[in-house]
Amino acid sequence: MDEKAPALLDVRDLTTEFVTTRGGASRPVRAVDGVSLHIRRGETLGLVGESGSGKSVMALSIIRLVPFPGRITGGSVVFEGRDLASLHEGELRHIRGARIGFVFQEPMTALNPVFTVGDQIAEALVVHRVARGAAARARAIELLDAVRMPDPSRRARDYPHQLSGGMRQRALVAAAIACQPSLLIADEPTTALDVTIQAEILDLLAAMRDRIGLSLLLITHDLGVVARLADRVAVMYAGRVVEEGTVHDVLASPQHPYTRGLLASLPGATPGSRLRAIPGTVPDLAALPPGCAFAPRCGERLGACDARRPEAITVSPGHSARCFLHGGTA
Amino acid sequence: MAFVEVRGLVKTFTRRQSPWGRTQVVRAVDRVSFTVAEGETFGLVGESGSGKTTTGRCMLRLIEPTSGSFALRGEEVFGLPARQLRALRRDMQMVFQDPDSSLNPRMHAGAIVEEALIVHGLGTRAERRDRVRELFGLVGLDASQLDRHPHEFSGGQRQRIGLARALALRPGFLIADEPVSALDVSIQAQIINLFMELQQQLALTLLFVAHDLRLVRHICTRVAVMYRGRIVEMGSTDAIFREPAHPYTRALLSAVPDPDPSTRRARVAFDPAAVDLAAPLRDVEPDHAAAI
Numbered sequence: 113m114d115e116k117a118p119a120l121l122d123v124r125d126l127t128t129e130f131v132t133t134r135g136g137a138s139r140p141v142r143a144v145d146g147v148s149l150h151i152r153r154g155e156t157l158g159l160v161g162e163s164g165s166g167k168s169v170m171a172l173s174i175i176r177l178v179p180f181p182g183r184i185t186g187g188s189v190v191f192e193g194r195d196l197a198s199l200h201e202g203e204l205r206h207i208r209g210a211r212i213g214f215v216f217q218e219p220m221t222a223l224n225p226v227f228t229v230g231d232q233i234a235e236a237l238v239v240h241r242v243a244r245g246a247a248a249r250a251r252a253i254e255l256l257d258a259v260r261m262p263d264p265s266r267r268a269r270d271y272p273h274q275l276s277g278g279m280r281q282r283a284l285v286a287a288a289i290a291c292q293p294s295l296l297i298a299d300e301p302t303t304a305l306d307v308t309i310q311a312e313i314l315d316l317l318a319a320m321r322d323r324i325g326l327s328l329l330l331i332t333h334d335l336g337v338v339a340r341l342a343d344r345v346a347v348m349y350a351g352r353v354v355e356e357g358t359v360h361d362v363l364a365s366p367q368h369p370y371t372r373g374l375l376a377s378l379p380g381a382t383p384g385s386r387l388r389a390i391p392g393t394v395p396d397l398a399a400l401p402p403g404c405a406f407a408p409r410c411g412e413r414l415g416a417c418d419a420r421r422p423e424a425i426t427v428s429p430g431h432s433a434r435c436f437l438h439g440g441t442a
Numbered sequence: 443m444a445f446v447e448v449r450g451l452v453k454t455f456t457r458r459q460s461p462w463g464r465t466q467v468v469r470a471v472d473r474v475s476f477t478v479a480e481g482e483t484f485g486l487v488g489e490s491g492s493g494k495t496t497t498g499r500c501m502l503r504l505i506e507p508t509s510g511s512f513a514l515r516g517e518e519v520f521g522l523p524a525r526q527l528r529a530l531r532r533d534m535q536m537v538f539q540d541p542d543s544s545l546n547p548r549m550h551a552g553a554i555v556e557e558a559l560i561v562h563g564l565g566t567r568a569e570r571r572d573r574v575r576e577l578f579g580l581v582g583l584d585a586s587q588l589d590r591h592p593h594e595f596s597g598g599q600r601q602r603i604g605l606a607r608a609l610a611l612r613p614g615f616l617i618a619d620e621p622v623s624a625l626d627v628s629i630q631a632q633i634i635n636l637f638m639e640l641q642q643q644l645a646l647t648l649l650f651v652a653h654d655l656r657l658v659r660h661i662c663t664r665v666a667v668m669y670r671g672r673i674v675e676m677g678s679t680d681a682i683f684r685e686p687a688h689p690y691t692r693a694l695l696s697a698v699p700d701p702d703p704s705t706r707r708a709r710v711a712f713d714p715a716a717v718d719l720a721a722p723l724r725d726v727e728p729d730h731a732a733a734i
Contacts, residue, residue: 162626277490306489307653311697311709333627336699363703377631378701379660383679386638387660389631393596 118193119150120327121174121295126187128173132398141397143169143182145351151295156321156328158342158359160335164394166351167331171297175208192294210240213288215281217300222284223272229283230256230268236290255286259316278309282316289320299331314341335374339363347371350395350405357431367433370406404435416441443516444477445647446615451475451510453500470496472671483641483648485662485679487655492668494651498617502536503527514615532562535608539620541600545592551603552588558610577606582636598629605636609644619651634661655698659683667691670719677730687732690717
């Protein structure tokens with residue numbers, strides 16, 4: 113990977129708000145709150161967070177598919193040198209699916225139940241004018257073969273319900289890479305799958321990345337999945353990235369109390385011992401404290417934590433944490 | 443006599459591929475036998491379709507087993523008429539995976555926990571109310587929340603309500619079916635700690651049905667690994683995780699993603715065709731048997 117090359121995807125201060133009406137008053141809730149991140153060619157970035165952290169809205173904001181009543185209210189997304197905010201819907205459609213592929217968590221809802229798997233992959237090729245007719249169908253079978261679908265020519269004629277969960281996810285990966293995108297966004301691609309199938313799909317994503325030079329934005333709640341596949345990781349909490357760095361730096365020496373807490377709460381170290389749970393609950397975005405969103409659950413909070421929101425501080429080259437423990441209290 | 447003794451449990455379902463197709467018989471649970479000692483936490487692990495949930499549900503007769511036997515404290519559960527079964531149910535309860543669908547959204551949390559006491563005709567109204575408050579405290583909920591509906595609680599708190607309901611009748615045996623898999627990572631640890639505390643405090647015998655091997659390793663003393671309706675490996679958790687003997691267990695253990703970036707292990711591939719499903723369990727070492 114070339115460290116100096118311009119990033120394939122460069123997101124700056126992206127903010128997405130949802131207007132909620134609770135108790136009569138309507139007010140905006142920031143699901144994504146000033147998030148910046150970048151992905152280089154061939155690189156895999158893991159975006160980690162719990163429910164409500166904003167990681168999925170982040171993915172939809174990148175491709176400008178935020179569902180109503182959500183709205184992107186700030187920031188920029190530069191992909192392959194073009195600012196996606198400046199493009200109109202028709203131009204965006206040539207990027208989505210063609211230059212940026214997606215794989216979502218639920219393979220059953222992402223596939224259309226009334227068309228065969230082969231037809232749905234071929235459709236991606238036809239829509240983006242890569243191939244038509246018999247050529248598109250032949251290419252669909254090649255793609256199913258590329259994602260190691262057993263008996264691809266027969267499976268291409270199957271409907272989604274005839275496939276197992278793992279096979280459906282393979283079919284979705286095939287459709288996502290059909291137009292040879294440079295970026296693949298995978299949102300919890302293995303969460304609904306059994307652990308042995310999950311390992312196969314992760315291996316498949318790694319193989320695709322290495323073979324066709326794909327960059328990967330891998331969204332997950334599972335730090336184990338990140339350790340297996342990602343080069344770098346960004347940890348999200350309440351709409352913000354609280355820690356970012358290489359997988360090794362972040363998982364081996366976490367610098368934000370939230371990341372430390374997540375790792376410490378995993379079972380494993382000493383069987384039968386009390387787990388070091390993070391107290392409290394995942395915060396309600398509509399009622400965030402004025403300071404650091406993690407402060408109410410944090411065992412290392414300082415005076416400044418309740419007053420102001422911490423800025424990201426570089427702890428070591430390429431490793432930053434949004435926490436006053438590393439300075440910025442003055 | 444073991445506290446829990448399951449012998450030759452079979453559950454078959456019939457299905458048709460299409461409305462005019464031939465009827466197929468599927469063996470969801472196939473001659474499953476295991477014992478759990480009093481006060482032990484026994485893990486039943488496997489992937490979807492392995493039969494682990496069906497095994498738990500058959501034991502409580504939430505679905506009727508096809509054949510086999512299950513004795514709790516030496517008393518046979520299968521074949522009991524409904525009346526006696528209800529009495530025995532006081533001693534065996536279940537915590538479900540999804541608190542969203544297992545708690546009645548129209549009832550107050552307090553009423554949900556109290557319901558079992560009413561059904562079993564236990565206590566006066568005042569006594570029941572005291573017991574519900576006591577249960578709320580036991581699972582770490584605030585008694586001021588008794589009048590709230592399930593949707594007003596977080597996922598972790600809802601699972602605490604489910605646990606309070608299961609404990610209302612002071613059961614000796616609890617089946618927990620994936621009790622934390624629907625929860626956020628940072629909340630899972632809280633609920634697991636609660637399970638471990640209550641098990642100690644109330645001397646519960648626990649059957650823990652789960653797919654998360656890290657979790658099972660953490661809280662279970664003994665484990666059975668299920669694959670396609672059968673137990674393919676069983677024994678002390680320590681022995682199985684140290685030296686898995688069955689090819690499926692090996693593949694399963696090697697597939698668990700490890701958050702430690704310094705240990706990228708090689709994954710063990712699994713060939714379903716290489717498994718002899720008819721092989722009986724045989725001892726590979728004391729308290730460790732595998733179907734190989």
